[in-house]
Every structure is written in structure tokens, then in C-alpha cells.
Amino acid sequence: MLRLERRPSPSVFWERASPFLAVALTMVAGGIMFWILGKNPFEAIRTIFWDPLFNAQFASYSRPQLLVKAAPLILIAIGLSLGFRAGIWNIGAEGQYIMGAIFGAAAGLAVYPVESRLIFPVMIVVGALGGFLWAMIPALLKTVFRTNEILVSLLLVYVAQNILAMMALGELRNPEGGGFPGSRNLSQIPAMANPELIAGTGMHWGVVAAFMAVIAGYILLQRHILGFQIKLAGQAPRAARFAGVSPARLVVLCLGISGVLAGLAGVFEVTGPAGQISIDFNVGYGFTAIIVAFLGRLNPVGILFAGLLMALTYIGGELAQFMLGLPSAAIQAFQGMLLFFLLGTDLLTNFRIRLAKRKVA
Amino acid sequence: MFGSIDPALLIAALMVNSVPVMLAATGELVVEKSGVLNLGVEGMMIMGAICGFVTAVVTGNPYLGFVGGALGAAALAAVFGVLTQVLQTNQVATGLALTLFGLGLSSLIGQSYVGIRPPATGDLPLGPLADIPFLGVAVFGHDWMIYGSILIVAAVWWVLKYSRMGLILRAVGESHEAAHALGYKVTRIRMLAVLFGGAMAGLGGAYISLVRVPQWTDGITAGAGWIALAIVVFASWKPWRVLAGAYLFGGISVLQLNLQAAGSAIPVEYLSMAPYLITILVLVIMSSGRGKAALAAPACLGQNFHASR
Numbered sequence: 001m002l003r004l005e006r007r008p009s010p011s012v013f014w015e016r017a018s019p020f021l022a023v024a025l026t027m028v029a030g031g032i033m034f035w036i037l038g039k040n041p042f043e044a045i046r047t048i049f050w051d052p053l054f055n056a057q058f059a060s061y062s063r064p065q066l067l068v069k070a071a072p073l074i075l076i077a078i079g080l081s082l083g084f085r086a087g088i089w090n091i092g093a094e095g096q097y098i099m100g101a102i103f104g105a106a107a108g109l110a111v112y113p114v115e116s117r118l119i120f121p122v123m124i125v126v127g128a129l130g131g132f133l134w135a136m137i138p139a140l141l142k143t144v145f146r147t148n149e150i151l152v153s154l155l156l157v158y159v160a161q162n163i164l165a166m167m168a169l170g171e172l173r174n175p176e177g178g179g180f181p182g183s184r185n186l187s188q189i190p191a192m193a194n195p196e197l198i199a200g201t202g203m204h205w206g207v208v209a210a211f212m213a214v215i216a217g218y219i220l221l222q223r224h225i226l227g228f229q230i231k232l233a234g235q236a237p238r239a240a241r242f243a244g245v246s247p248a249r250l251v252v253l254c255l256g257i258s259g260v261l262a263g264l265a266g267v268f269e270v271t272g273p274a275g276q277i278s279i280d281f282n283v284g285y286g287f288t289a290i291i292v293a294f295l296g297r298l299n300p301v302g303i304l305f306a307g308l309l310m311a312l313t314y315i316g317g318e319l320a321q322f323m324l325g326l327p328s329a330a331i332q333a334f335q336g337m338l339l340f341f342l343l344g345t346d347l348l349t350n351f352r353i354r355l356a357k358r359k360v361a
Numbered sequence: 362m363f364g365s366i367d368p369a370l371l372i373a374a375l376m377v378n379s380v381p382v383m384l385a386a387t388g389e390l391v392v393e394k395s396g397v398l399n400l401g402v403e404g405m406m407i408m409g410a411i412c413g414f415v416t417a418v419v420t421g422n423p424y425l426g427f428v429g430g431a432l433g434a435a436a437l438a439a440v441f442g443v444l445t446q447v448l449q450t451n452q453v454a455t456g457l458a459l460t461l462f463g464l465g466l467s468s469l470i471g472q473s474y475v476g477i478r479p480p481a482t483g484d485l486p487l488g489p490l491a492d493i494p495f496l497g498v499a500v501f502g503h504d505w506m507i508y509g510s511i512l513i514v515a516a517v518w519w520v521l522k523y524s525r526m527g528l529i530l531r532a533v534g535e536s537h538e539a540a541h542a543l544g545y546k547v548t549r550i551r552m553l554a555v556l557f558g559g560a561m562a563g564l565g566g567a568y569i570s571l572v573r574v575p576q577w578t579d580g581i582t583a584g585a586g587w588i589a590l591a592i593v594v595f596a597s598w599k600p601w602r603v604l605a606g607a608y609l610f611g612g613i614s615v616l617q618l619n620l621q622a623a624g625s626a627i628p629v630e631y632l633s634m635a636p637y638l639i640t641i642l643v644l645v646i647m648s649s650g651r652g653k654a655a656l657a658a659p660a661c662l663g664q665n666f667h668a669s670r
Contacts, residue, residue, distance in 0.1 A: 084454075146648045146649070147641075147648040148594060148644065150453065151594070151641075152641050154584075154587050155591070155637045156641070158634065159634045159637050162630040162631075162633050163634070166630040166631075287461060290454075291461065294454060329466075329468035329472070330465075332465030333462060334465070335461065336461040336463070336465050339454075339457075343444060343454055346450060350449070
């Protein structure tokens with residue numbers, strides 16, 4: 001009979017190793033899923049994890065995509081990880097991402113067709129503000145009325161999606177678009193575009209921001225008093241209150257930071273890879289970033305690698321869709337599975353599995 | 362603006378619209394009463410929607426469809442149960458994983474079922490009651506699931522309030538240490554509650570794909586699971602108030618759909634976001650008022666239990 005025994009302190013080895021174990025287990029379980037779908041599991045796994053990087057035919061296209069897809073995931077996940085550490089659950093990053101894009105695009109389009117170098121930076125700031133304001137709704141409701149931030153932030157995603165549809169069909173619609181929904185293509189307007197900075201790498205300003213966020217997040221958690229307070233509030237809320245950490249201040253800060261980062265991700269996306277505000281602008285980065293945050297163990301450096309891995313599953317998934325006819329939903333289920341295994345293998349960090357005979361009570 | 366809307370049909374539509382959230386919220390209420398917070402209601406509902414749909418289409422029997430939906434969602438709930446109760450994972454994160462996984466898996470299963478009509482779930486013949494003017498159309502002309510869901514709410518209320526089983530369930534939710542010391546199997550009881558919650562969410566989901574829409578499309582539940590979670594808070598963990606919450610929500614969504622159809626001057630997007638905004642508003646009202654909602658929550662809600670002693 002297997003028995004769980006709580007470790008006196010978390011295992012350092014398993015804290016590092018469990019994400020790798022989880023990825024391996026997901027590959028096995030995902031392989032079984034692909035096999036049930038009638039695909040060769042080894043070919044499917046290779047197409048998802050190997051071909052985007054090393055296949056002679058596709059790698060030149062898909063390698064740059066890695067950074068393009070990873071940047072929003074990392075940006076959002078860094079913000080979310082701060083809150084998750086403190087026990088503040090912002091699961092509406094998708095909504096903040098949408099609002100960032102809308103605010104940023106609207107700021108730019110308001111002055112169209114003026115050409116100025118200042119427009120792009122202003123759009124970025126306004127986009128960040130959009131994400132921040134949208135995140136402040138659950139934050140203020142939580143601090144003033146004690147309303148559950150999980151439900152409010154999530155419900156606001158549906159509201160944001162409706163606002164997005166309204167903007168794409170109404171206020172932000174391209175007046176020269178022949179009545180089609182969707183805004184002007186921002187990536188083709190020099191003053192508003194977020195171009196590839198180094199040709200063939202996929203590097204754009206959002207990627208730069210993502211790297212900066214990783215560094216800032218690392219410094220915040222390791223060196224700054226706020227990072228210490230976040231960790232303290234998560235691990236020992238009572239101790240945090242005795243130490244004078246204001247829970248309301250943490251809620252506002254954590255939600256605010258994650259809102260800003262999600263808004264930034266949105267505005268970088270709308271000015272670059274996506275190009276325009278359209279009804280289907282959001283593709284679920286805000287939700288996948290939750291998986292990224294956990295896969296990276298809520299650690300900025302871990303999130304960097306986790307974001308790249310998740311981006312790989314997106315690109316590999318597209319490739320598998322194209323090459324093997326693997327449905328796109330299979331990749332979504334695959335990503336969900338990864339989160340299950342991650343959470344499950346976390347057990348090894350805090351518990352020992354012992355073989356024990358059943359004792360007579 | 363309201364001239365073209367028939368009130369009897371409005372009430373009839375309200376009853377149909379409130380069934381999915383009512384069932385899911387009742388299930389979640391039992392889960393939360395046992396001290397477990399399962400945020401995966403949306404994922405379980407959509408699994409119920411697709412499993413029910415597939416079962417009904419394959420067997421041609423809508424009633425088997427509801428059974429299939431309940432079983433499919435309960436299977437997903439079992440994953441949540443094993444992870445949180447045995448493997449001690451964080452309940453919030455695991456619930457989110459359940460939703461993400463459920464959305465992906467359901468769309469995977471549902472690929473070849475888009476655009477098919479499921480077998481019709483017939484109305485329950487209530488004889489002369491259905492001939493009463495107004496009430497006949499509004500209240501007595503529905504399928505059996507509508508009456509079934511109200512009976513389920515009543516049954517859950519009775520079990521929680523008057524039965525020994527309900528007492529034990531509440532004890533586990535209020536203080537798992539004390540319940541454990543009394544010899545109750547905390548993990549097993551919670552596991553059963555989670556499975557029940559899954560089955561209820563599955564029934565609700567199946568009702569969406571088999572009766573309310575009735576069709577399969579990706580993301581068909583459109584946040585109903587999250588609204589069900591909000592209704593549990595709104596209801597202060599009391600079954601009868603779940604009924605009220607579900608009818609309130611059902612009423613708002615029916616009203617906004619009718620206004621859309623009637624070509625109201627309010628833009629469609631404002632109308633479609635109304636149910637979510639009003640849910641938030643209701644949450645705010647419930648959670649402010651001297652913190653009453655928070656006080657009604659089971660004391661061990663969301664806390665994991667590991668019998669180390």
C-alpha cells in the first residue's frame with residue numbers, strides 16, 4: 001500500500017525536476033491521445049517538438065515564430081506569477097490583453113494619418129494603461145467590497161470580447177476597408193508598426209519587453225522588499241499581516257502589474273504579428289499564460305523557458321495540423337494535460353511516497 | 362420596445378435558460394459544502410455538453426444523452442478529485458486546468474458533430490395543466506429536465522438540511538480535522554461530492570447542447586460554468602437561493618436575447634455583455650453588505666486535507 005508522507009521541507013531536487021517529469025509524462029499521455037486519433041504518436045510528437053526547430057524544410061519559417069509566440073506568453077505569465085505567489089488569482093489576463101490592444105490601437109488610430117516617431121511609444125503606454133485599468137476593476141472590487149477576484153476577472157473576459165467585437169465592427173473599423181470588420185492594418189503604418197528588429201529572428205519590441213520583464217521579475221522577487229512581501233503573503237498570510245504587509249496594497253499591485261504586462265502584450269501583438277483589431281484577435285494567450293506560469297514554477301527564469309516550450313507546442317501544433325491533419329483542438333487538450341501533470345508531479349516536492357503496510361487502527 | 366414580446370413565452374424561455382446554470386450551481390454548491398472549491402465547472406459543463414450530444418446522436422435517445430453527459434463530466438471531475446484529494450494539488454489551479462483541458466477535449470470530440478441536430482427531448486405531458494391559459498404555456502409546457510432540475514434542488518436542500526448524510530457533508534466542509542477525528546473518511550466524502558458536482562454540471566451542459574440550442578459548436582457553454590460559480594456565492598451556499606439566482610440569470614439572458622431579436626436600439630454587444638456585467642454586480646452586492654456572503658462560506662473551502670495523524 002502506498003502512503004504519502006509530508007516532507008519536513010520541500011525537496012529542492014523535485015522542485016526543479018518535476019516540470020521535466022511533467023513534460024515527459026504529457027508526451028506519453030499525448031502520444032496515447034494522438035494514437036487514439038489514428039495518428040502515429042512518435043511522428044506526432046516529433047512534428048510538434050522537433051520539426052519546428054530542426055526540420056530542414058520548415059525550421060527557417062518556424063524558428064522566428066518561436067519568439068513571436070513566446071513573447072506575449074512570457075509577458076503575461078510574469079505578471080500572473082506574482083499574483084499567484086501571493087494567492088491573488090487573476091485569471092482574466094485574456095481580457096486585459098484585449099483591452100491593451102484596443103486602447104493602444106485606438107490611441108494610434110486617433111491621430112491617423114499623422115507621422116511621428118512619438119506615436120508608437122505613446123500607443124505602448126496607452127495600451128499598458130488599458131490593461132491596467134481593466135485589471136483595476138477586479139482589484140478595486142476585491143479591496144473595497146471583498147468580491148472574489150477570480151470570478152470578476154474571468155467574467156470581464158467575456159465583456160472584453162464583446163467590446164472587441166464592437167470596436168472591430170464599429171469605432172475602429174477601417175473606413176477604407178469596404179465595410180469588412182477589422183481596423184486598419186497597423187503593422188503597415190510606419191508610425192505605428194512594431195516591426196521585426198533583426199531580420200529572420202522574429203525579434204520585435206514585444207520580445208524585448210518580455211526579456212526585460214523576466215529580468216525585472218527576477219530582481220523584484222530576489223532583491224526587492226515587494227517581492228519578499230508577495231512571497232510572504234502567499235506562504236504565511238498571518239505572518240505577513242503581523243509584518244505590516246497590507247493585503248489591499250498587494251492586491252492592487254499584483255493585479256496592476258499583471259494588467260500592465262497583459263496590456264503591453266496586447267498592444268505589441270496588435271501593432272506587430274496580428275496587425276489589426278479584428279473580432280478573432282485574441283487567441284487565448286491569456287489562458288495559456290496560466291499554464292506557462294505554473295510550468296515555469298512561478299519563477300521568472302523558469303517562465304522564460306516555459307514560454308518558449310509552450311510557443312513550440314503552438315507552432316508544432318500548427319505544423320502537425322498541416323502535415324498530419326491533427327486537429328488544432330488536440331493541441332489545446334495537450335496543453336491542458338500538461339497543466340494536470342505539472343500540478344500532479346508537484347506532489348513529489350512536498351511529499352514522499354512510502355511503501356507501507358496498512359496499520360490496524 | 363417590449364411590445365412584441367409575449368410574457369408567457371418569456372417566462373417559458375426563462376425556465377429553459379436557467380436550467381443549465383441551476384444544475385451546475387447546485388452541483389457546485391454540494392462540492393463547496395464539502396469544503397472543495399472546483400473552478401472547473403465550465404470545463405465539466407462543456408464535457409457534459411459534448412458527451413451528452415454524442416451519446417444522444419449515436420443512440421438516438423435523448424435520455425441516454427443526459428446519462429452520457431453526466432458520466433462524461435463526472436469522469437473529468439474524477440480527474441480533479443484524484444489530483445486535489447489524493448495528490449494534494451492546489452484546488453484553484455487544478456480547477457483552471459480542468460476548464461482549459463475540457464474546452465480542448467470537447468472541441469476535439471465534437472469535430473465531426475458540428476451542424477447535426479440531436480434527437481428531440483419531448484415535453485412532459487402534464488395533461489389538463491398545460492391547457493391553463495398563460496400558465497400552461499409559461500410553466501407547464503416543458504420537457505422533463507426542467508421539472509427534474511427543480512426536484513434536484515429540492516432534494517439537495519432536504520439532504521443538506523435534514524439528513525445524516527448532509528450533516529456529515531457539512532461537517533467535513535466546516536472542519537475537516539474534526540470530521541476526521543470523528544472517524545469520517547474526509548477524502549472519500551469529498552471525492553463523492555466532487556463526482557456529484559461533475560455529474561450535475563454534465564447534466565446542465567447536456568441540457569445546453571440537447572435542448573436549449575440544440576446543436577454542437579465549440580465553446581457552446583459560453584461562460585455558463587463561471588456564472589454557476591458566481592450563483593453559488595450569490596446564494597450564500599443555500600440551495601433555494603440557487604434557484605432564485607438561476608432564474609435571475611435566466612431572466613436577464615432571455616430578456617437580452619429577446620431585445621436583440623426585437624431589434625432594440627441598444628447595440629447587440631451591450632446586450633450580450635449584460636448577463637456577465639449583472640453577474641459581477643450581483644457578486645459585488647452580495648460580498649459587500651457587512652461581509653455576509655463570506656461568512657456563509659464553508660470554513661474549510663479550498664483547503665486541502667492530508668490525514669497525517
